[in-house]
Amino acid sequence: MYLNPFTFHQPTTISEAARLLANSPHSKLVAGGSFLINNLKQLKRRGMKTPGHIISLKNIIELKGIAVDHQKLVIPSMTTIREILECPSLDDNFRILKNAAKNIATTPIRNTATIGGNLTCRYTWTEMPAVMIALEADFHFIGADNHEHTLSAENFFKNGAKTDKILSHITILRDKNAALVYARVRRSGYVDIPLLSVCLKTAFEKNSLTKTCLAINNSVEFAQRDTKLENFLNQRPIFQELPQEALDHLHEAIYNTRADDYKKYIFRVTLKNALAELIQKKPGILK
Numbered sequence: 001m002y003l004n005p006f007t008f009h010q011p012t013t014i015s016e017a018a019r020l021l022a023n024s025p026h027s028k029l030v031a032g033g034s035f036l037i038n039n040l041k042q043l044k045r046r047g048m049k050t051p052g053h054i055i056s057l058k059n060i061i062e063l064k065g066i067a068v069d070h071q072k073l074v075i076p077s078m079t080t081i082r083e084i085l086e087c088p089s090l091d092d093n094f095r096i097l098k099n100a101a102k103n104i105a106t107t108p109i110r111n112t113a114t115i116g117g118n119l120t121c122r123y124t125w126t127e128m129p130a131v132m133i134a135l136e137a138d139f140h141f142i143g144a145d146n147h148e149h150t151l152s153a154e155n156f157f158k159n160g161a162k163t164d165k166i167l168s169h170i171t172i173l174r175d176k177n178a179a180l181v182y183a184r185v186r187r188s189g190y191v192d193i194p195l196l197s198v199c200l201k202t203a204f205e206k207n208s209l210t211k212t213c214l215a216i217n218n219s220v221e222f223a224q225r226d227t228k229l230e231n232f233l234n235q236r237p238i239f240q241e242l243p244q245e246a247l248d249h250l251h252e253a254i255y256n257t258r259a260d261d262y263k264k265y266i267f268r269v270t271l272k273n274a275l276a277e278l279i280q281k282k283p284g285i286l287k
Contacts (some may be wrong), residue, residue, distance in 0.1 A: 003040050004050040012059050016145045017165050020055050022144035027053035031078060031117040031168065034109050059069075063116070063168060068094065071174055077116025077167040082107075084115065093135060093178040096199065100131045100182050105192065116167045122160075125193050129157055129223035131182060132198035133215035137172045141165035157222040177203045178211075179281040183274045185266050187219075195219055196267055198274050202233065204282045209233045218267070220258045226251045233275075237281070243275035 008221045009019040009024070021027055028051040036054075044048045057063055063078035068089040075084070084090070085101040104110055104118070104127050118128045119139070132139075132153035139156050141149045143165040152171075156163075184197035196219055202212040215237045217223040232249035236242065247268050255267045 001035050003037075004044055007053045009053060009055045010059050011055065012056075012061075014060055014062060014142045014166055014168055017055055017057060017060060018144050018146065020053070021165070021166060024053035026051050027055055028165075029120075030054050030056050031058075031114040032080065032112040033117075034105075034113045035071045035117055035121040035123065057116070057122045057166070057183055067107055073172045073174065075115055075170045075172075077114060077119075077169060079115050079120070081105075081110040081113050083114065085110065093175040093180060093201070094172065096131060096135065096180040096182050096201075097128075100127045100184075100197075100199075103184055103194075115170065119156075119170075120161060120163065120167050122162075124222055125187075125217070125219040125275055127184070127194060127197060128215040129153070129161075130197050130199040132172075132213040133157065133172065133225060134180065134201045134213050135172045135224055136201075136213060137170050139170055140168050142168045154225060159225065161222055165256070175203075179204065179278055181274045181281075183277075184268050185270055193219075195263065196270065197223075198270055200274050200278055202278060204238075205235075206235055208235050209238065209279075210235060216254050218254060218259065221254075224254060225253055238279050242279065246275055247272060 009020050011020055021029065028036060028223050033050040040050050051220055057078055059202050063076045065076055066087050067074040068081060073094045081101050081104050084097050090098055104113065116126060118126050119132065137153040139153060141163060143149060149165060178201050180201045182199045183195045187193050187195045194217065199215045202209045212230045214226045214230050215223050216226050226253040229246060232246060255264055
């Protein structure tokens with residue numbers, strides 16, 4: 001299918017791209033392109049208006065190159081999913097990014113899809129948002145004024161993943177004491193996108209959980225935290241029946257939104273298994 005005509009821009013700096021985005025009417029950014037091209041085809045098929053300007057971020061060098069040190073991880077927005085999956089220095093709490101990355105689509109798509117595209121495409125079912133919320137990541141944006149604006153991952157998705165700026169990079173603080181679990185259920189055997197996903201982070205304090213962050217993606221809303229369940233888990237003594245008991249303390253609206261009985265059941269099973277896996281990360285805790 002031929003796309004509707006558009007003007008294609010290839011800026012070489014973030015500031016140039018941000019100005020183009022602000023000054024070009026009805027424009028769209030393209031990173032890896034795995035989402036945008038399909039979206040343009042769907043819009044044309046439905047007879048809807050398509051963007052008049054496409055701004056490519058491919059030639060912007062400052063949007064590439066993972067950096068890791070003893071304090072934090074910096075992931076520029078044009079980092080591909082394959083680069084995350086193959087990065088040898090993602091240890092401690094950063095390692096969970098690999099768990100999510102390996103579930104994303106197929107090898108050809110992981111070779112081209114970018115972390116920035118995954119986070120800002122405004123599809124509600126993508127893999128990385130729940131992981132970024134659980135890791136308490138910060139998103140850094142550059143606007144037409146060339147100033148940096150920082151927003152937490154949680155607040156970005158609370159606001160519907162809307163922005164008129166360019167995501168330049170993500171920062172995540174290192175946490176050697178964090179224990180994390182990522183779990184997802186695929187939509188079907190033929191469509192490998194998540195029906196739901198869960199990312200759970202906590203720390204062990206003697207025989208209790210603390211600093212718990214639980215991010216849920218129900219695939220019909222943007223990823224969000226279940227603070228009710230977090231509050232139940234924090235400072236809760238660890239015992240064998242804790243995963244089962246936790247299911248009585250869910251923020252039900254998150255799990256019930258546009259969900260049939262099967263999906264509600266799968267959510268409960270997935271959460272229970274994720275919690276069981278998490279507490280097993282503390283050696284000798286269950287006797």
